[in-house]
Amino acid sequence: MPLLSDIANHWMDGAVRTLEAVGRGFGAPINDPAPVTPYKVIYEGGKISLRHYSPAERRHGTPLLLVYALIKRPFVMDLQPGKSVVRNLLAQGFEVYLIDWLPPTKADVDLGFADYVNEEIGNAVRAVQINESTERVSLVGYCFGGLLSLLYTALHPAYVKNLVTLTTPFDMGGRELPTSKLMDSMSDATVELITKVYGNCPAWMVNANFLSMSPIHHMLDKYVGLYRNAARDGYAEMFDLFERWMMSDVPLAGRIFRELTLELFKRNALVKGEFKVGGETVNLRQIACPLLNVVAEKDDVVHPSSSLSLPEYVESRDKRNLTFPTGHLGAVVSSGAMTKLWPQIGEWLAERDN
Amino acid sequence: MSKRESQVAQELGKFVQAFWLELPMAAARNLLGDGDALSAAGWKAYDAWISLTNEATNQVYESPAMGSLAGRAMETSLRMQQAGSAMASAFFGNLWPAVGLPTRDEVAALRGEIAELRQEIAAPEPETVHEADNEEPPYHRFAAKPGDGLKVVRGATVDHVKVNHHKPASDEDAAA
Numbered sequence: 001m002p003l004l005s006d007i008a009n010h011w012m013d014g015a016v017r018t019l020e021a022v023g024r025g026f027g028a029p030i031n032d033p034a035p036v037t038p039y040k041v042i043y044e045g046g047k048i049s050l051r052h053y054s055p056a057e058r059r060h061g062t063p064l065l066l067v068y069a070l071i072k073r074p075f076v077m078d079l080q081p082g083k084s085v086v087r088n089l090l091a092q093g094f095e096v097y098l099i100d101w102l103p104p105t106k107a108d109v110d111l112g113f114a115d116y117v118n119e120e121i122g123n124a125v126r127a128v129q130i131n132e133s134t135e136r137v138s139l140v141g142y143c144f145g146g147l148l149s150l151l152y153t154a155l156h157p158a159y160v161k162n163l164v165t166l167t168t169p170f171d172m173g174g175r176e177l178p179t180s181k182l183m184d185s186m187s188d189a190t191v192e193l194i195t196k197v198y199g200n201c202p203a204w205m206v207n208a209n210f211l212s213m214s215p216i217h218h219m220l221d222k223y224v225g226l227y228r229n230a231a232r233d234g235y236a237e238m239f240d241l242f243e244r245w246m247m248s249d250v251p252l253a254g255r256i257f258r259e260l261t262l263e264l265f266k267r268n269a270l271v272k273g274e275f276k277v278g279g280e281t282v283n284l285r286q287i288a289c290p291l292l293n294v295v296a297e298k299d300d301v302v303h304p305s306s307s308l309s310l311p312e313y314v315e316s317r318d319k320r321n322l323t324f325p326t327g328h329l330g331a332v333v334s335s336g337a338m339t340k341l342w343p344q345i346g347e348w349l350a351e352r353d354n
Numbered sequence: 355m356s357k358r359e360s361q362v363a364q365e366l367g368k369f370v371q372a373f374w375l376e377l378p379m380a381a382a383r384n385l386l387g388d389g390d391a392l393s394a395a396g397w398k399a400y401d402a403w404i405s406l407t408n409e410a411t412n413q414v415y416e417s418p419a420m421g422s423l424a425g426r427a428m429e430t431s432l433r434m435q436q437a438g439s440a441m442a443s444a445f446f447g448n449l450w451p452a453v454g455l456p457t458r459d460e461v462a463a464l465r466g467e468i469a470e471l472r473q474e475i476a477a478p479e480p481e482t483v484h485e486a487d488n489e490e491p492p493y494h495r496f497a498a499k500p501g502d503g504l505k506v507v508r509g510a511t512v513d514h515v516k517v518n519h520h521k522p523a524s525d526e527d528a529a530a
Contacts, residue, residue, distance in 0.1 A: 178411075178412035178413075178415035178416050179415055181415060181416050181421055182415050182420070182421055182424055184421065185421030185422055185424055185425035186424075186425050186428065187425060187429065189429065190425065190428055190429045190432065193429065193432040193433065193436065194432060196432075196436060197432050197435050197436050197439070212415075214408065215411060216404060216407045216408055216411060217404075217408075220404075221404050224400070228397070
């Protein structure tokens, strides 16, 4: 029966991919697909490799710095020629920089928000400043990268011209996602134990968290979906890229994992104005630059309610939410995002270029 | 009935309708020559089943008993691993010197030192970390000041100087 044998074949391929990922500890060595858009690395240090993408025709003065999440690899921002945030922004005439986070090693267990925000993003901004001979950059942060961008802007407002946060977990007080209740059941002692036993939060644990969000989809439905869409042009290729991305988890440095879980998720310290980065309390009222907060309506990774209220917490006069009918990943790879969302983001940035 | 329970009930209703009503009707039509109807009804029943299992899974996640069980299981597993590591460390810590072979950490540290030496030999100039100069424009504390020509490499692809803020680690560390 071709239906069952085809689905079984897809499932077996998936099982092999998963076992390979388990075998290499998920994150390393990371086997990114070949880059779609050419870039130059202009700075490498600490935990970042900073990529520079140049547009064919530059139309805007302020460079964009894309701050990607610390979990999984950033190739999802430049997945295919027609599904690339990077290409989309280049076509709109922006000078684009992208932070490629280098996975933490055993020596990096003590890296926390202070290191990632003040040091690493600080160095990336500095590198862009030097390369562009400019003082301010526009930050575009995706998911966890949006949170890092938000913290950076609050702590170093002088260097940020515009801030775009995309599907950013900010107010973690809600428990709308089913897995968040499961996370709640993890005691503070368990979180501490994870870093005592492993040092960093292992990549497989990060991956398991993602898979647990929709286990039936990952165990079966996506393979059935591949069978049902086999005739669609480019679907199989896209599926393969998504799978590689899903298995591209990297460890999360021990300290930042503890800070994220205990302070931000369990105590919601950022919203309460009690979150400290490098000894300094983060005051979101320090953010006065224009803010565009993009919320994915069907986001099942970062629930919309955890980012919708962001504009209320910043001092900016020019601020707004942009809700888009897509899921978490759809905001950076869907056809709709490419034709509607990113042109809107580009337009918003272009209007605030001078 | 909680919101989640009512969602499960709703999905269950859709599944029952798709599987027990629509699918048999489509099978009957198939006997009359309408082959497409059976395929469409089959996929509809499958989709309804997927939605039902998703909702049921979410309900399990949200149950306090499941949360408590998962939390305790994780903590127990971690404590066992911690105890196992401590025992292995205590045992091999005493045994290893008698064998006289270097430990994995010692080999890793040695590799790190060799890597550092390689970098030093390859680098044309010594690395210098500068603090922010207050007299300059409001730049961050950065690995190099403009003009140092070391850390920010214009036009480079891979041929650039690496700055390690943190202790270099061995290849094995990457799997941590």
